[in-house]
Amino acid sequence: MTFIPTLCSVCRARDESIMHLFRDCYWARQVWAGMNLDVVHENLTENVFCWLNNVFTLLHDGSLILFILTSYWIWSNRNKVVFELLCENPSASVIGIRKWHDHLVGLDQIAIQRNRLVQSYPVKWQPPDPGFAKINFAASFIYGASLNCFGVVARNRAGFVLAAEWGKLGPDEDAYHAEACAANKALELACSLGLQNVQIEGDCLRLITELQNTCSSATSCGVLVDAVKEKSTLFDACSFHFAKRSANAVADCLSRLDYSISSKCFSDVSLPVVVLDLVHLDAIFLVKFTV
Incomplete structure (x- = not known):
C-alpha cells in the first residue's frame, strides 16, 4: 500500500492544501511579505476561487503581475522540495522573483519601442509572392x-x-x-x-x-x-x-x-x-x- 503524505511538503507543520501552500504556509508568508503583497492575507476564506477573486479585485495591473509570478515561484519551490529535496531560502526567492519581473518589464518596453518605430514608418516594403x-x-x-x-x-x-x-x-x-x-x-x-x-x-x-x-x-x-x-x-x-x-x-x-x-x-x-x-x-x- 502506497503512503501518501498529507503534511505540507515545505513547512511540515500543517496539512497541505491549496490555500495552505499558496497563502498560509510559513515559507509562503515570508515570500509574500518580501514582495510587499500582504493583501493576499486579507481574505482568509478556504475557497480558492473566492480568494483569487478578492486578490484580483484589490491588486492593480503591476502588482497583479507580481502576484502571478510569486504564485508560480511558490509552486516551483514546492516541486523542488518534493522531487529534489531542495528548499530555497525565502529571501533568495524574493530576489529571484524581482529579477524575473524586471526582465519581463524590460522585454515589454522593448516591444513598445519596436511597435512605435514600426507605426512611425510610413509605408513598408512588402514581401514578394510565394516562390518569387x-x-x-x-x-x-x-x-x-x-x-x-x-x-x-x-x-x-x-x-x-x-x-x-x-x-x-x-x-x-x-x-x-x-x-x-x-x-x-x-x-x-x-x-x-x-x-x-x-x-x-x-x-x-x-x-x-x-x-x-x-x-x-x-x-x-x-x-x-x-x-x-x-x-x-x-x-x-x-x-x-x-x-x-x-x-x-x-x-x-x-x-x-x-x-x-x-x-x-x-x-x-x-x-x-x-x-x-x-x-x-x-x-x-x-x-x-x-x-
Missing part, C-alpha cells in the same frame, strides 16, 4: 558630380538579402532615363543570381506604367525601355510593380552611396551600416505583421 524574389531598384542624381547613380537589392519572401549592387550610371541623363537604366540593372542582377520568378519594384510611376504596357514605348528613351521589357521575357515569370519611396528605401539609399565606388554584395553582412539599418527596419515590420 523581389528586386527593388532606384536612381539618384548626384548634383556635385553631375551624374546619376543606381541601387538595386534582391530579397526573398522572408526579407533576407540575396544580393545588392550600387554604382554610377553616367552623366547628362535625365531622371527618367536613369530610372530605366536602374531597372535594367535589376534584371541583370536577377540573371546573375539565376532567378526565374521575379518581381521588379521601383518608385518611378511613369516608368513602371511603361514597363507594364505591352506596346512599344513612345517615350524619349523608348529603345532602352523596350530592351528592359525584352529582357524580362527571359524569365519564367517577371512583373513590374510601383512602390512609394519609403517602401523602396533600401534601393534608394544604395543609389545615394559613394558614387566613386561601384560594388556588389551577396548577403546583408557586407552592406553599409546605413543600408543595413533600413533592411532591419523592414524585417521588424515583417515580424510584427506576418507572424
Whole structure:
C-alpha cells in the first residue's frame, strides 16, 4: 500500500492544501511579505476561487503581475522540495522573483519601442509572392558630380538579402532615363543570381506604367525601355510593380552611396551600416505583421 503524505511538503507543520501552500504556509508568508503583497492575507476564506477573486479585485495591473509570478515561484519551490529535496531560502526567492519581473518589464518596453518605430514608418516594403524574389531598384542624381547613380537589392519572401549592387550610371541623363537604366540593372542582377520568378519594384510611376504596357514605348528613351521589357521575357515569370519611396528605401539609399565606388554584395553582412539599418527596419515590420 502506497503512503501518501498529507503534511505540507515545505513547512511540515500543517496539512497541505491549496490555500495552505499558496497563502498560509510559513515559507509562503515570508515570500509574500518580501514582495510587499500582504493583501493576499486579507481574505482568509478556504475557497480558492473566492480568494483569487478578492486578490484580483484589490491588486492593480503591476502588482497583479507580481502576484502571478510569486504564485508560480511558490509552486516551483514546492516541486523542488518534493522531487529534489531542495528548499530555497525565502529571501533568495524574493530576489529571484524581482529579477524575473524586471526582465519581463524590460522585454515589454522593448516591444513598445519596436511597435512605435514600426507605426512611425510610413509605408513598408512588402514581401514578394510565394516562390518569387523581389528586386527593388532606384536612381539618384548626384548634383556635385553631375551624374546619376543606381541601387538595386534582391530579397526573398522572408526579407533576407540575396544580393545588392550600387554604382554610377553616367552623366547628362535625365531622371527618367536613369530610372530605366536602374531597372535594367535589376534584371541583370536577377540573371546573375539565376532567378526565374521575379518581381521588379521601383518608385518611378511613369516608368513602371511603361514597363507594364505591352506596346512599344513612345517615350524619349523608348529603345532602352523596350530592351528592359525584352529582357524580362527571359524569365519564367517577371512583373513590374510601383512602390512609394519609403517602401523602396533600401534601393534608394544604395543609389545615394559613394558614387566613386561601384560594388556588389551577396548577403546583408557586407552592406553599409546605413543600408543595413533600413533592411532591419523592414524585417521588424515583417515580424510584427506576418507572424
